[in-house]
Amino acid sequence: MxxxxxxxxxxxxxxxxxxxxxxxxxxxxxxxxxxxxxxxxxxxxxxxxxxxxxxxxxxxxxxITAKVDVSFFATHDWREALLLWGKSYRDALTAHPNIVPFLAQGPGRRPAALAVADAVYGGLVKAGWPPARATHIGALMRYYVAGSALGSFARGFVEDPQLYAAHYPHLSQAHRLAGKSESVDEGAFQLGLEALIAGLSGIYETVVVKNLQ
Structure with a gap:
């Protein structure tokens, strides 16, 4: 044959x-x-x-990591780069949530994962962040994005209005959350990411900008 x-x-x-x-x-x-x-x-x-x-x-x-866009760190202010990278990172992970626990362990020897880490760290250091803080920010973003990709907050509530009406008066609309999971989960992620970057901006003004004056 x-x-x-x-x-x-x-x-x-x-x-x-x-x-x-x-x-x-x-x-x-x-x-x-x-x-x-x-x-x-x-x-x-x-x-x-x-x-x-x-x-x-x-x-x-x-x-999956190779789908994450880190080009922003070469072309944008570090704040905008973190925002856009965070969205791209989450999009890649939420498309394959079952692999996230393995992926979140770290880059190991994976070429695409190491390239992402290199681009993020390099972009932050170039923006003036001290190396230790740049490392912390990269880790913080990984914790936040990976955590958000592991499951849906909104889909964790059952569509049973009687359950909430009987015992949880402040959750009278919770049964509607599952049907709005995409907007709820994405809205929460966006809010958290913006708050995270706003907080980092305040630290940046103290740690980096004042030291340059």
Whole structure:
């Protein structure tokens, strides 16, 4: 039987399929066995491209991180850059919430994640932030964005008006939140991000601007 002209597997196909499985079924049940079955191959075939399951997860996480736009730090004031980057960062994570716990562990050796960290840190230091503070801001943004992407505040309330009317009078409209989850969650994120940047601006005036005078 002649050998196929194209390889059945590629790194890209493995990563795309793994991402689909994680999006669909969750991170907890993801395994190389399930991935191989989805691809219609034997498990050992995967190891021609990736040595371990964690290498596959790293590749999935980095593919998602590569969608985050950090170009703003080269063209915008640091405040506007943080705002635009934060939105892009959240958009990438909320599209794949099941991988967020793994992705949030840190950049490790992931090229795209390290490129993001480099751009953010470099942009903040260039704007005048002390290196230690630039590191803190990068960490703070990761905590905030990753946390916001892990779940929906609005969808945490059930659509049962009797539940709230009977026992929680101040939550008489809470049953409507689930139906407005997108506007509620995005509005909360935007408000928090603006408040965070406003607070940092005050610190910047004290830490950076006064030292330059």
């Amino acid at each position: 002649p050998r196929p002209k194209q390889a059945l597997l590629s790194r890209q196909l493995i990563v795309e399929t793994a991402a689909t499985l994680i999006d669909r079924d969750g991170l907890a049940v993801f395994s190389t066995r399930r991935l191989a079955a989805e691809l219609g191959v034997r498990g050992p075939s995967l190891y021609n491209h990736f040595k371990t399951k964690d290498e596959i997860l790293d590749a999935v996480a980095d593919t």
